[in-house]
Amino acid sequence: MKTCRVFLVLILCTAVVLGGTGCWDQTELNKASMVTGMALEPGDNMKYKVTFEIVNALETDPNKGGKGGTPTVIFSKEGNSIAEATQRINENLERMILISHFRVIIIDERLARKGINQFMDVLQRNRYVREDVIVLVGKGAPASDFLKTVYARGLYAGYKIQTQVETYRKVYGGVPRSHLFDIAQALLTEGRGLLLGAITISGDVEKSESLDAIKTISPAAVVKMAGAAVFRGDKLIGYLSNEHTRMVMLAGDYVNNTLFAIPGPGGKQTSPGGIDVQFYHMHAHMHVKMNGDKPKIVVNIQGDGKITSIDRNMKLTTIKGYETIEQMTSNYVNEQMQETVSYVQKKFGLDVFGFGQHYYRYHFRKFKPIAKEWNSLFTRADVEVKSNFTLRRPDLKTQKVEKEQIGP
Amino acid sequence: MTPSKVNPVDTFTLQLVFLLSTSIIFGTPSVVPDSWLVGLVAFFPACLFIVLYSAMLSSQHDLGLYPMLEKAWGKIAGKMFVLLYAIYFLYIAARNIRDMIELVMSALLRITPVPILTSLFIMLIAYTALGGIKAIARFASLILCIVLLMLVTLAVFLMFSSSIILEQMLPFLSKGMWPVIQSAFTHSLWFPYGEIIVFLVFQPELGGAKGFRKITLYAFISACIILTISDLLQIWSLGIESKKYSVFALLDAARLINIANIITRMDAVVALIIIFGTLLKCSVFLFACTEGIARIFKVKTGKLTFPLALVAGAFSILVTRNSAEHVTEGLKYVIYTMHIPLQLLVPLLTLILLRIRYRKGAAT
Numbered sequence: 001m002k003t004c005r006v007f008l009v010l011i012l013c014t015a016v017v018l019g020g021t022g023c024w025d026q027t028e029l030n031k032a033s034m035v036t037g038m039a040l041e042p043g044d045n046m047k048y049k050v051t052f053e054i055v056n057a058l059e060t061d062p063n064k065g066g067k068g069g070t071p072t073v074i075f076s077k078e079g080n081s082i083a084e085a086t087q088r089i090n091e092n093l094e095r096m097i098l099i100s101h102f103r104v105i106i107i108d109e110r111l112a113r114k115g116i117n118q119f120m121d122v123l124q125r126n127r128y129v130r131e132d133v134i135v136l137v138g139k140g141a142p143a144s145d146f147l148k149t150v151y152a153r154g155l156y157a158g159y160k161i162q163t164q165v166e167t168y169r170k171v172y173g174g175v176p177r178s179h180l181f182d183i184a185q186a187l188l189t190e191g192r193g194l195l196l197g198a199i200t201i202s203g204d205v206e207k208s209e210s211l212d213a214i215k216t217i218s219p220a221a222v223v224k225m226a227g228a229a230v231f232r233g234d235k236l237i238g239y240l241s242n243e244h245t246r247m248v249m250l251a252g253d254y255v256n257n258t259l260f261a262i263p264g265p266g267g268k269q270t271s272p273g274g275i276d277v278q279f280y281h282m283h284a285h286m287h288v289k290m291n292g293d294k295p296k297i298v299v300n301i302q303g304d305g306k307i308t309s310i311d312r313n314m315k316l317t318t319i320k321g322y323e324t325i326e327q328m329t330s331n332y333v334n335e336q337m338q339e340t341v342s343y344v345q346k347k348f349g350l351d352v353f354g355f356g357q358h359y360y361r362y363h364f365r366k367f368k369p370i371a372k373e374w375n376s377l378f379t380r381a382d383v384e385v386k387s388n389f390t391l392r393r394p395d396l397k398t399q400k401v402e403k404e405q406i407g408p
Numbered sequence: 409m410t411p412s413k414v415n416p417v418d419t420f421t422l423q424l425v426f427l428l429s430t431s432i433i434f435g436t437p438s439v440v441p442d443s444w445l446v447g448l449v450a451f452f453p454a455c456l457f458i459v460l461y462s463a464m465l466s467s468q469h470d471l472g473l474y475p476m477l478e479k480a481w482g483k484i485a486g487k488m489f490v491l492l493y494a495i496y497f498l499y500i501a502a503r504n505i506r507d508m509i510e511l512v513m514s515a516l517l518r519i520t521p522v523p524i525l526t527s528l529f530i531m532l533i534a535y536t537a538l539g540g541i542k543a544i545a546r547f548a549s550l551i552l553c554i555v556l557l558m559l560v561t562l563a564v565f566l567m568f569s570s571s572i573i574l575e576q577m578l579p580f581l582s583k584g585m586w587p588v589i590q591s592a593f594t595h596s597l598w599f600p601y602g603e604i605i606v607f608l609v610f611q612p613e614l615g616g617a618k619g620f621r622k623i624t625l626y627a628f629i630s631a632c633i634i635l636t637i638s639d640l641l642q643i644w645s646l647g648i649e650s651k652k653y654s655v656f657a658l659l660d661a662a663r664l665i666n667i668a669n670i671i672t673r674m675d676a677v678v679a680l681i682i683i684f685g686t687l688l689k690c691s692v693f694l695f696a697c698t699e700g701i702a703r704i705f706k707v708k709t710g711k712l713t714f715p716l717a718l719v720a721g722a723f724s725i726l727v728t729r730n731s732a733e734h735v736t737e738g739l740k741y742v743i744y745t746m747h748i749p750l751q752l753l754v755p756l757l758t759l760i761l762l763r764i765r766y767r768k769g770a771a772t
Binding site (some may be wrong): 016024025127130131132181184185188189360361362364367 | 514515516517518519520521528531575578579580582647649650653660663664666672673675
């Protein structure tokens with residue numbers, strides 16, 4: 001009886017050990033391939049064409065080095081849905097794909113014009129897709145081309161684009177924060193048009209596809225930031241330039257760090273004697289109220305920064321010098337912001353700044369009756385920009401290095 | 409049953425973990441935008457449960473629920489009620505196992521067969537329940553530490569990845585106060601607060617009416633605060649609009665964590681919270697059920713634990729076909745057909761009957 005009992009306990013233990021491993025869900029690393037980027041395009045024969053950039057892990061080992069093959073391989077598959085195309089990628093590829101680490105989704109312009117909502121769900125629902133994966137619109141070229149442009153360091157095109165977008169946003173702010181999660185946020189709330197980052201290619205893509213392209217000093221083709229893609233609802237209607245995008249993002253308090261190049265006296269952007277100021281901590285908040293049937297919007301911008309360059313004679317040892325530059329910066333930013341607002345009002349007639357969203361959040365009861373017509377109200381809105389900049393220090397020089405005149 | 413009492417602190421942690429376990433993940437059902445308010449509103453009527461149950465206990469000198477039922481309703485009807493309650497507890501245990509399985513299947517594993525997961529899990533539950541209420545209570549403080557630590561970790565990580573945006577909880581009360589109150593009375597009041605009735609079964613060991621009144625009130629207050637914080641955390645990170653769309657709101661919030669591209673996707677933390685919480689909650693229910701069944705059929709409690717755990721496991725798989733059915737059943741039918749009668753009506757009638765049949769001072 002006792003041996004029988006011991007035997008049964010042993011069997012139970014083995015069963016638990018075997019069951020507890022959860023072997024059903026195992027994925028062997030050498031049977032799987034990581035995906036670093038994904039591009040969505042309209043298909044030639046079917047509804048969508050999905051392109052994956054798949055890492056060839058052997059070639060990317062920094063210690064052993066590769067055998068001279070390519071670090072990434074591009075595979076495309078057509079399907080009537082994104083999920084179908086993804087699942088059928090193995091018609092071309094031998095390994096299972098791991099999509100949990102891809103960082104960038106590039107949507108083709110042609111798809112975006114028809115509306116992105118019809119295929120977003122699979123990305124939002126899937127637990128493997130990160131909420132902070134960057135969704136971009138490929139301007140002027142088929143989306144898969146962006147994954148084909150490699151250059152010396154950015155061996156993975158997807159990784160290069162992702163880092164580029166994040167760094168650019170961090171140092172200049174000329175691209176919207178277009179995480180997957182932000183799309184849901186923008187489409188769900190009221191009074192804010194969706195903005196996604198836009199990228200474009202300059203140069204020759206066909207040359208750039210070859211690995212020889214990374215052996216030249218000037219890359220054959222380069223992926224560039226192209227500002228923001230503006231969506232009405234979920235449909236692409238146009239693009240904003242990098243400068244305009246920065247102003248839009250600044251109004252929404254998404255820009256922390258940026259640089260303003262204030263033109264010299266003469267009124268033109270190219271006139272000599274310009275001043276550069278760099279800001280590290282920028283904050284913006286808005287106030288929206290209705291003035292009769294016209295929205296009255298006040299944007300307050302604050303910044304804390306330093307002087308980067310002065311190409312004219314101006315003393316930074318005096319308080320007056322700082323005050324003058326602060327005033328100039330203020331005027332310049334106000335003017336740029338006004339210009340951006342009126343450009344958006346005229347060109348798109350769509351509130352991409354999020355003024356409506358602000359009104360919706362803070363004055364829900366007043367926003368409710370005008371929710372439908374907000375965008376047309378926005379085009380008539382009075383926008384007042386108030387900026388308050390503080391310049392703290394002049395870096396290393398007190399004024400422009402210039403020979404002082406001797407004598408009369 | 410030994411009359412030795414459980415340490416009051418252990419009782420408190422036991423009740424707190426019991427209240428938190430599954431509701432911390434599923435949160436307050438997002439039928440209204442300001443779901444965080446629902447929990448706060450539901451707290452006040454929930455205190456009436458404490459009044460009702462402690463009145464039952466004090467009228468009968470701290471007798472457990474089952475003897476009390478028999479005493480109030482007579483031998484046969486009383487036994488029927490005991491059986492009803494035992495089945496009710498088993499059913500809730502099964503539902504909680506299913507909740508846990510739903511999360512694990514959608515967040516961690518997906519191909520692993522559900523029966524295997526369930527049977528491994530119920531073995532743990534049964535083993536915990538075998539230890540009796542004292543062992544479960546001591547186990548609770550450990551789990552409470554884990555759950556709170558994980559929740560604080562989540563909050564801190566979310567803060568550091570700048571995902572917490574307070575603005576997202578606005579507009580405040582966009583649909584008015586009435587839906588909030590309605591939701592409080594139709595959902596949050598019965599689950600999790602009303603489920604505290606299961607502790608009536610063990611009251612002789614947990615400190616009687618006096619202890620119950622005080623400890624449970626503290627547990628309710630703490631649970632209310634923690635659940636509200638958890639709800640707020642979900643709203644602040646997901647936004648009032650998109651929280652509505654997530655199956656497991658806290659899990660979705662955890663997915664937003666990204667600290668310098670190093671600490672990302674803390675799904676596992678959320679899964680741990682629910683696994684530990686459910687483990688404790690289910691073992692409490694299972695133990696209460698075995699007590700009841702053992703009382704009716706006059707068997708030793710220990711002999712029933714494993715078979716009943718198996719029944720609960722099987723039930724959890726068979727009870728619904730898909731998650732929609734599971735949620736609808738939980739939010740609609742269970743509340744009206746089981747929670748309200750068994751948490752409110754039967755105890756109320758029992759109390760009245762007890763008061764009538766055994767007047768003050770009358771021999772019992």
